[in-house]
Amino acid sequence: MAKVLLVDDDVELVEMLRDYLMQEAFEVIVAHDGEAALCLMRQERPPIVVLDTMLPRLSGIEVLRRIREEGEMPVLMLTARGSDIDRVVGLELGADDYVAKPCSARELVARLRAILRHSAIGKALSPASPPLEVGRLTLWPAQRRAEWAGRALALTCTEFNIL
Template sequence: MCARVLVADDDPRHAEGIRRYLVAAGHETMVVHDGRAALDTARRDRPDLLVLDVMMPGLDGFQVCRTLRQESDILVLMLTARGTESDLLLGLELGADDYLTKPFSPRELVARIRTLLRRASRGEPSAPGVRRIGRIGVDPVGHQVTVDGERIECTRGEFAILAAMAEQPDRVFSRAQLLHYTRGIDRSSTERTIDVHVMNLRRKIEADPRRPEQLLTVHGVGYKLASGPAPFPAAP
């Protein structure tokens, strides 16, 4: 599915890299490097989708998104290097359809764009920020987790870990990195606490917690949330 895409990123090298991948995927792609140009170009050329960096001179991405959402139904995928929950939620509350946290793989960006365009072509409402990884759905706005469409209950610590991993499927997180996401919830957390959270999450999201297929251990490093079933029996 091809579309007209506007990329707004103040880093010319990064923007050019995105442009090349989108062109290779068949999209007609325009690039601007500041918020005012993004707003003017979106109004003039009416692209189907805007890839919008948060940190830009003049008008930042939040201001651009807020203004455009009052004027049009253009699809907006926000890019943020901040990665804090408050920034991500603000973008979604302003009307962004999806977001990616830097660094991200170009293939994931293309896949996210394809998903947004497919929803729009079917007339389906976007589910802002909902991550669907295999059988698992994670909604950072509603703080909900589903497995095969059925809602499950998670503690705040479990949700913080799962939401962080769902944002970057197949990325390996160390225990120390996952600990960072739970610090504001339980200051007494330790790396052992992460192991307990993972063990409890497996009981809730895996068909067989002893042979997990998605929430996997990477020996000597940490854990990852796999986007597909494990090719071999995974270690608990």
Template sequence: MKILMIDDDQKLCRLVADYLEPMGYKVEVAYTGTQGLEMFRAGAYHAVILDVMLPRMDGFEVLKQLRQESGIPVLMLTARGEETDRIVGLELGADDYLPKTFSSRELLARLRAVTRRYQQTESRANAEQAGQTLRFADLEIEQASRTVRLQGELLNLTPVEYDLLAVLANAAGRVLTRDYLLEAVAGRNYDVFDRSIDVHISSLRRKLGEQPRQPRYIQTVRTAGYMFIA
């Protein structure tokens, strides 16, 4: 499996490569955001490990450009460990987040989780080629093409946001727990990243134009999870 690591910490890049390569990963490294984007566009990678704090072009801007071109799994790193960084990264389309105090084993576990989720998403996409279109008032979910339209306008959803919406819509009227949703869209248990579902749901709601106190499609069920309103 081929990994692109974009990080200006050369020592850390060497340590990560030395640990991952015996595990079957080929790690290629870029030390700036610009170089990382050039390598990404020229190569075929299975995942990206992306630092937030990069010279000239920060990791958030790199992530924005990556998401305009690909749904490739992105694992973000930050030295600051701030919740704001985590939320911003997830809202921009990162698949997971890891503070730079991580252990090598944790990095490997997170990397395996995001790549497994992506592979599962791709498999579901292939299986949904003949899938039905879901229609709810002014919302249309075309499962064959994995596209969503609101009042006829195409929405720009991240892969995780689309998966969440599709899972909820296919179970319209039923309450789905955060545990269930995490397993359904990410193939991992909630204790790996217990607030990621809430962040993705918040971003999804914003793109659906929902008002926090008057949800049109996604309702929060207190202490339980979320329910799609048909």
């Protein structure tokens, strides 16, 4: 059972999504503002966060920025702001995926599972296989892990796929 931190100030939407995610074998923790989200993230260390951009007390963009400062936790942005510019900004700031509201709960679950499948945080690491080495770059594709000159690279799923 994967744990998900669901962050949105729309109480009705959160209840609906929480019920659906729980039926799909996710453990769901909920925050309705940015500050509470950061506190829960630090306490619970969920393998993935679903984050709205427009939140009280601390914006979703600021929450995303702070999550990225602290580590590699995957983040799926779920927001009413669905323009191309909003999506590009969210992805460039480090979101692993960006879904515009309204979306189906089924699509959200599929995207969460896809991110977790490709995340070293969200899956048990595969049996060891030899790394790929090109110059100072070392890749472990099964673990979706990369190093440059012996230092770990914090890459989003998209960045790793491009690499």
